[in-house]
Amino acid sequence: MKGSDNYMNLPDLKEAKKRTNKDIKIINNDYKVPKNMKTFGKNKKYYIKTYGCQMNVHDSENIKAILEDMSFTEASEMEDADIIILNTCAIRENAHNKMFGFLGRVKHLKESNPNIICGICGCMAQEESVVEDIKSKYKWVDIIFGTHNIHKLPSILEDSLKDNTQEIEVYSIEGDVYENIPVKRDSKYKAWVNIMYGCDKFCTYCIVPYTRGKQRSRLPKDIIREVEKLVSDGYKEVTLLGQNVNAYGKDLKLNYTMSNLLEDVAKTNIERVRFVTSHPWDFNDKMIDVIAKYPNIMPYIHLPLQSGSDRILKLMGRRYTKEEYINLFNKIKEKIPNVSITTDIIVAFPGETDDDFNDTLDVVNTCKFDSAFTFIFSPRKGTPAYNMKNDLSEEEKNNRLYKLNELVNKYALEANQKYLNKTVKVLIEDKSDKEGYLMGYTDTMKLVNVKADEKYLGKIVDVKITDVKTWSLDGILEKV
Numbered sequence: 001m002k003g004s005d006n007y008m009n010l011p012d013l014k015e016a017k018k019r020t021n022k023d024i025k026i027i028n029n030d031y032k033v034p035k036n037m038k039t040f041g042k043n044k045k046y047y048i049k050t051y052g053c054q055m056n057v058h059d060s061e062n063i064k065a066i067l068e069d070m071s072f073t074e075a076s077e078m079e080d081a082d083i084i085i086l087n088t089c090a091i092r093e094n095a096h097n098k099m100f101g102f103l104g105r106v107k108h109l110k111e112s113n114p115n116i117i118c119g120i121c122g123c124m125a126q127e128e129s130v131v132e133d134i135k136s137k138y139k140w141v142d143i144i145f146g147t148h149n150i151h152k153l154p155s156i157l158e159d160s161l162k163d164n165t166q167e168i169e170v171y172s173i174e175g176d177v178y179e180n181i182p183v184k185r186d187s188k189y190k191a192w193v194n195i196m197y198g199c200d201k202f203c204t205y206c207i208v209p210y211t212r213g214k215q216r217s218r219l220p221k222d223i224i225r226e227v228e229k230l231v232s233d234g235y236k237e238v239t240l241l242g243q244n245v246n247a248y249g250k251d252l253k254l255n256y257t258m259s260n261l262l263e264d265v266a267k268t269n270i271e272r273v274r275f276v277t278s279h280p281w282d283f284n285d286k287m288i289d290v291i292a293k294y295p296n297i298m299p300y301i302h303l304p305l306q307s308g309s310d311r312i313l314k315l316m317g318r319r320y321t322k323e324e325y326i327n328l329f330n331k332i333k334e335k336i337p338n339v340s341i342t343t344d345i346i347v348a349f350p351g352e353t354d355d356d357f358n359d360t361l362d363v364v365n366t367c368k369f370d371s372a373f374t375f376i377f378s379p380r381k382g383t384p385a386y387n388m389k390n391d392l393s394e395e396e397k398n399n400r401l402y403k404l405n406e407l408v409n410k411y412a413l414e415a416n417q418k419y420l421n422k423t424v425k426v427l428i429e430d431k432s433d434k435e436g437y438l439m440g441y442t443d444t445m446k447l448v449n450v451k452a453d454e455k456y457l458g459k460i461v462d463v464k465i466t467d468v469k470t471w472s473l474d475g476i477l478e479k480v
């Protein structure tokens with residue numbers, strides 16, 4: 001009966017916090033498509049809407065491959081799809097609003113074609129309050145699955161079809177790593193490679209340790225094998241992904257950490273190695289040395305600051321001071337020639353005073369970041385900061401963000417200006433939005449629009465920078 005609930009597992013944020021120190025299991029053979037689902041998607045199309053970070057983008061690449069294993073093909077427009085999946089982000093409130101707005105459009109389509117299947121997954125599916133809302137107000141949503149059981153999509157779908165019910169399968173605690181999940185990569189030149197899942201840092205504002213579970217690293221051999229395969233398939237760049245990559249390996253107890261992994265990935269001779277996201281706490285000297293030593297590890301580091309005030313950093317549970325952050329920043333700048341460093345900053349954290357905010361501006365003035373993602377604090381239910389008192393008016397929060405952005409943009413432009421008339425290496429990866437141009441990134445992760453023929457797609461070329469803006473550079477191919 002449509003609309004009656006059939007929830008096998010509901011998310012529970014308190015439950016999610018219960019970490020055990022039981023060993024992490026590496027599960028190599030849990031993915032399978034039930035026989036009767038193998039041709040379920042024949043002559044049917046799928047459409048996936050992805051919100052949030054690269055981790056979600058990569059999860060969607062897995063979901064695409066799983067759907068194609070069931071014979072679905074990709075639709076270019078949502079209107080043409082027989083199954084629509086929303087891969088959601090929970091990091092801030094506005095991500096919620098966007099998702100519920102999008103659901104309205106899906107409902108409209110489903111009203112004219114009730115056979116359309118709608119699924120919700122990703123971080124919001126791990127939030128109790130969201131799932132409660134969907135259960136009561138969006139009964140027409142067919143399946144909800146979490147971040148830990150993407151590989152179970154074929155059987156979740158099968159169960160939902162069998163009972164014609166809303167199928168909810170979300171695990172709150174998951175301590176395992178699943179290998180051999182298929183992937184359909186969006187690019188032929190650059191690839192995301194998960195190196196770890198989850199996060200144990202529990203910064204007081206952040207929902208991720210609850211939605212993504214405890215930290216668990218993939219085995220080095222599995223990561224290296226994946227990168228070697230990418231090299232032989234002609235890929236030029238890999239980005240190693242994790243919520244806190246610097247803590248890679250700590251849970252494996254193999255005496256093998258991020259610096260070892262970076263070195264081994266560099267030795268596969270893939271042309272470019274990147275990694276996101278770093279936490280200053282685990283960024284050690286050995287890592288800096290390895291990045292400096294290997295020319296194929298890109299001189300680009302995203303190093304979230306979050307706040308420049310010691311008092312606020314403490315309230316955030318960040319485990320470093322303003323001084324420690326600046327020292328680390330300077331050390332990286334000294335040891336890695338030409339490195340670019342970007343950051344994340346939150347303004348208006350509960351209790352942030354003018355002095356605290358000025359400390360943040362002070363760090364920005366000291367570090368002169370290449371760029372920064374800036375956010376107004378967004379209270380996330382279930383996190384410690386949700387209950388902290390926040391007296392600031394909306395106007396003041398917006399003023400702080402505006403002021404910070406002005407400063408960040410000034411330094412971003414200054415950093416880009418250093419590239420004018422210089423020749424840089426760019427991996428040409430796609431057509432640009434700019435007519436007649438292709439686009440790609442420098443070693444230092446600067447977006448460049450290049451006037452060039454499409455035959456250069458997938459090549460690393462020398463580009464002379466001819467114009468400089470705050471967020472991008474323009475260039476022409478260097479004559480050889």
Ligand code: 5AD
Nearest residue numbers: 205206304344345346375376377378
């Ligand atoms: N409010 C605002 N920004 C947040 N971030 C994480 N949680 C929150 C929140 N509750 C920001 C942090 C993080 C980035 C991915 O998102 O700056 O580094």
Ligand code: SF4
Nearest residue numbers: 052053089090091123
């Ligand atoms: Fe990614 Fe974090 Fe958003 Fe989840 S909540 S999708 S991990 S940014």
